Amino acid sequence: MEPILEVRNLTKIYEGGVLANHQINFSVEEGEIHALVGENGAGKSTLMKMLYGMESVTSGQIFVRGKEVTFHSSKDAIAEGIGMVHQHFMLVDSLTGAENMMLGVEGTCFFTDRKGDIKKTQEIAAQYNFEIDAERRVRDMSVGMKQKLEILKILYRGAKILILDEPTAVLTPQETEELFERLKELKEKGMTIIFISHKLKEVKQISDRITILKGGRTGGTYRTADVTEEEISRLMVGRVISFDYDKQKLKPEKELLRVEDLYYKDKFQVMKLGGVSFTLRDKEILGVAGVDGNGQSELISVITAEFRANRGKVYLKGKDVTNASIGEIRAEGLSYIPEDRMLNGCAAPMSVEENMIVSNIDSFANKAKMVNFRKVKEHSLHLIQEFNVKTASEKQPIKSLSGGNIQKAIVAREFSAGSDVLILDQPTRGVDVGAISFIHSKILEMRGEGNGILLVSADLNELISLSDRILVMHKGKIVACLDNTKEKVSEEELGLYMLGIKTQEGVSA
Ligand SMILES: Nc1ncnc2c1ncn2[C@@H]1O[C@H](COP(=O)(O)OP(=O)(O)OP(=O)(O)O)[C@@H](O)[C@H]1O
Ligand SMILES: [Mg+2]
Structure with missing residues (x-):
């Protein structure tokens, strides 16, 4: 059988020269749950963003149902039936569930038919057995509900291939169980799911096959039933933890x-x-x-x-x-690592270096409030090394780091504040x-x-x-x-x- 999705020799070099994906080959069968695992910065999100048309491809090919495709934006990917839920949610906080559902869908007139939008959202939610409150504003929703809304959003746009980037990282064990039930139902309906997670127990529980990424390269694809958690961990990291x-x-x-x-x-x-x-x-x-x-x-x-x-x-x-x-x-x-790293933990557009000192900037300034930049640089380089933060340089905007590396940078800052x-x-x-x-x-x-x-x-x-x-x-x-x-x-x-x-x-x- 022809794979529903296949990539050949896919390579991604970011501006600034970071080689995030190198000659990746992998394929996904229709109707399977395919897990993608690898260390922080291994290139998982990058690979998925290329499949979703959000990042350009440096070289290599993508095939959907045997046909080569070129994506210029996520609209093109959606047209091919590919939808993605990101590691950091993309919902509009001040809008309701229904408004977020309809946002950007062609043919809908935004806000003109509020009642109709709510009804439609409730229908889709019922169709897929997802419990959400269509009238509640996103900022008042639990993370679990936001997640369901994100998934419904892509289903509503006609996705048949669902890419979920670390969907369970923000969920409680109970919510994870519930999500897995829904994913199994989607699989029975014929959907194909690509699932990223660092939790190997979950990967074992939910996936049919596993592809491993290591330092931007593939470490092979395995049938889930054939590998133990220890083996996956060894393939990913090179040692058992x-x-x-x-x-x-x-x-x-x-x-x-x-x-x-x-x-x-x-x-x-x-x-x-x-x-x-x-x-x-x-x-x-x-x-x-x-x-x-x-x-x-x-x-x-x-x-x-x-x-x-x-x-x-x-x-x-x-x-x-x-x-x-x-x-x-x-x-x-008192030092504090907040739950939501993008909202309260860091200043996204600022550099890694600046983010590493924001909560104790006074200790880098003299009496006249002049910041000693050499000291700032020394301090941040030291933390980057000690906490093994993968970044091209201390001047990179923190938002361009992989999710796990952003977290490591925040942990480094808070643990070093004395x-x-x-x-x-x-x-x-x-x-x-x-x-x-x-x-x-x-x-x-x-x-x-x-x-x-x-x-x-x-x-x-x-x-x-x-x-x-x-x-x-x-x-x-x-x-x-x-x-x-x-x-x-x-x-x-x-x-x-x-x-x-x-x-x-x-x-x-
Ligand atoms: N916009 C960008 N600009 C420059 N470099 C980037 C950008 N996005 C990601 N990178 C780099 O590409 C590499 C791969 O990152 P990616 O986000 O794909 O990793 P990941 O496997 O998803 O990691 P995590 O488990 O931490 O989410 C990292 O070294 C990261 O710093
Ligand atoms: Mg990622």
């Missing part, structure tokens, strides 16, 4: 961050935090678990003063910082296995040096392998505080608390 850390026992001595009876209501007057209290001490990693939407992100947003608390207090090293500005809080010695309290919200989202183990070792190093780390993660494995204690949030309250030092907490037990099936009596954290 384990997440079983030998953590030394430490005794905390002082309080670093204390949250007292925190309440927060969102703009719809929904109670998101209903009396949260806990203490983070030195030399400790305090994990926060919870099904997405149970108050974890609001808790972080209130502590870091993005949202104002309705009641309660936040103390940083004994000082009341409730509702202070993020600048003031940082100056008191703070003794770190708030890490999904710190390893979208980074490859090698970089995860590196970031984990850095987190443990920070703990060993006496810092306190508040770690929010949707990855239960990550929480269990790093945390000293794990707080579980359910419906805006802490329902359990589990000691993870003597014996590891099990995922099943965490799950029971996360779903509200179990609660601890008189939780004290």
